[in-house]
Amino acid sequence: MRPDHEALIVIDIQNDFCPGGSLAVAGGDQIIEAVNALMDEFSCVVLTQDWHPADHTSFADNHPGAAPFSLTEMPYGPQVLWPRHCVQGSKGAEFHPALRTDPAQLIIRKGFRAGIDSYSAFFENDKVTATGLDSYLRNRGISHVTLVGLALDYCVAYSAVDAAKLGYGVTVLESACRAIDLNGSLENARNEMIDVAVVLES
Ligand code: VGL
Ligand code: ZN
Numbered sequence: 001m002r003p004d005h006e007a008l009i010v011i012d013i014q015n016d017f018c019p020g021g022s023l024a025v026a027g028g029d030q031i032i033e034a035v036n037a038l039m040d041e042f043s044c045v046v047l048t049q050d051w052h053p054a055d056h057t058s059f060a061d062n063h064p065g066a067a068p069f070s071l072t073e074m075p076y077g078p079q080v081l082w083p084r085h086c087v088q089g090s091k092g093a094e095f096h097p098a099l100r101t102d103p104a105q106l107i108i109r110k111g112f113r114a115g116i117d118s119y120s121a122f123f124e125n126d127k128v129t130a131t132g133l134d135s136y137l138r139n140r141g142i143s144h145v146t147l148v149g150l151a152l153d154y155c156v157a158y159s160a161v162d163a164a165k166l167g168y169g170v171t172v173l174e175s176a177c178r179a180i181d182l183n184g185s186l187e188n189a190r191n192e193m194i195d196v197a198v199v200l201e202s
Pocket of ligand 2 (some may be wrong): 050051052086
């Protein structure tokens with residue numbers, strides 16, 4: 001067992017991010033066995049779930065003429081337009097059936113506001129709207145987080161950077177993550193994590 005001040009945060013292991021899903025991350029399902037095993041080491045386990053309304057602004061098909069994976073400008077900055085994914089209540093939004101969910105004490109849903117995306121488990125993409133996770137972890141006396149899940153270069157990396165900026169010790173276990181890798185996003189994400197002293201563990 002890890003000490004009680006350490007939490008495991010499992011990011012977005014949902015059907016749509018696994019092979020066969022609408023925003024499939026290559027090998028996304030290959031990490032599940034390791035993630036399941038890791039849950040037994042932590043007294044605090046949190047899952048996140050990407051959870052979008054049908055009219056979500058991050059969906060390319062809500063922007064007439066826009067191609068999936070193109071960039072648009074939002075009031076809070078540049079935003080990738082994604083294929084429709086993780087729609088609230090859909091099969092694609094469910095956790096992958098092989099993922100253990102019983103050990104989780106908290107499930108954070110994010111991206112539920114139509115006008116703003118939320119990659120990070122801590123803050124929405126405007127960088128100020130909190131999800132509540134920081135307060136939860138602080139109240140439980142957590143000072144270190146280990147992050148695993150999908151996708152390494154988006155939701156895992158954004159969560160890791162925010163956690164480090166909030167003062168947590170942060171480890172990203174790369175072998176239990178998979179990346180989308182869009183236009184150099186993986187290298188950028190690694191550099192941003194290293195810049196704020198996130199430990200990238202293979
Ligand atoms: C994610 C793109 C859009 C992720 C979520 O979980 O990394 N990526 N929504
Ligand atoms: Zn999303």
